[in-house]
Amino acid sequence: MPELPEVETTRRGIEPHVLGERIAEVIVRRRDLRQPVPRNLRAIRGRRITGVGRRSKYLLLAIDDGCTLLVHLGMSGNLRVASPADPWKTHDHVGVTLANGRQLRFHDPRRFGLVLRLRGDPMAHRLLAHLGPEPLGDRFTPAHLAAACATRTAAIKSVIMDARVVAGVGNIYASEALFRAGIRPQTAASRLSSPRLARLAAAIRTTLADAVRAGGTTLRDFLGADGRPGFFKQRLFVYDRKGEACRVCGTPIRQAVIGQRATYWCPKCQR
């Protein structure tokens, strides 16, 4: 479910409720996520949350003992601000109760998500160390994208979904950015000219920034920290629109599988 805009929406949603707050209790109802929730997670009890950050699709809660709570939402996860008195839903796996009477609930039916407690520099952790530049940051430039694509024969869509090339671009926004750039998703990355890649880099930026502004995309089950859906779905040009008319030229949107993932494009607008 969540790509970068959904994770950023979650980050912004929880930040005002948790920043500076003391952790009163940690409740773990299920440990068997993508990696087991560590036994020492409870060590954050009594500590304070000093920062709410994001890297790629990971949320990083800085704790005042120097460790970091690393949260990944996987395909079906969400993190919401609840009351400790709220009934626990079936797939609410972890709860972090705060001194202000709020409780962060980690909910994840498919359990592809992750809750870890990291010591030391989180960016040095093996899950984060290999990540490429943030697409909304200064280090993601046309030159960077061109260098990454120069030697790669894989489909451009697969390349922009490679987190080592650029972090946080998932299946929805890869198709959307390629539409905005006028590039067919199956084109071999190395065959794209510099101007076209520059246009793609800009499209990745604007697509993600627009989606963040709309509170992310809710296709089926994404909810922000306040339990509300995102509204970017109404603005999708191609994703999940197979057979429907292109919003620009009216041609039916096509769908195919690239790298095991459903991919959508307009055969007229994208060359």
Place this chain on the structure above:
DNA sequence: ACTGGCTCCTGAGGGC
């Protein structure tokens, strides 16, 4: 060094 394929898991939706 890349590339494509497989895997984890649950639930929703379509077809019959």
Place this chain on the structure above:
DNA sequence: TGCCCTCAGGAGCCAG
């Protein structure tokens, strides 16, 4: 209604 099949927003790991 109900059952069965397919597919889903991620991403690490594997063999070739």
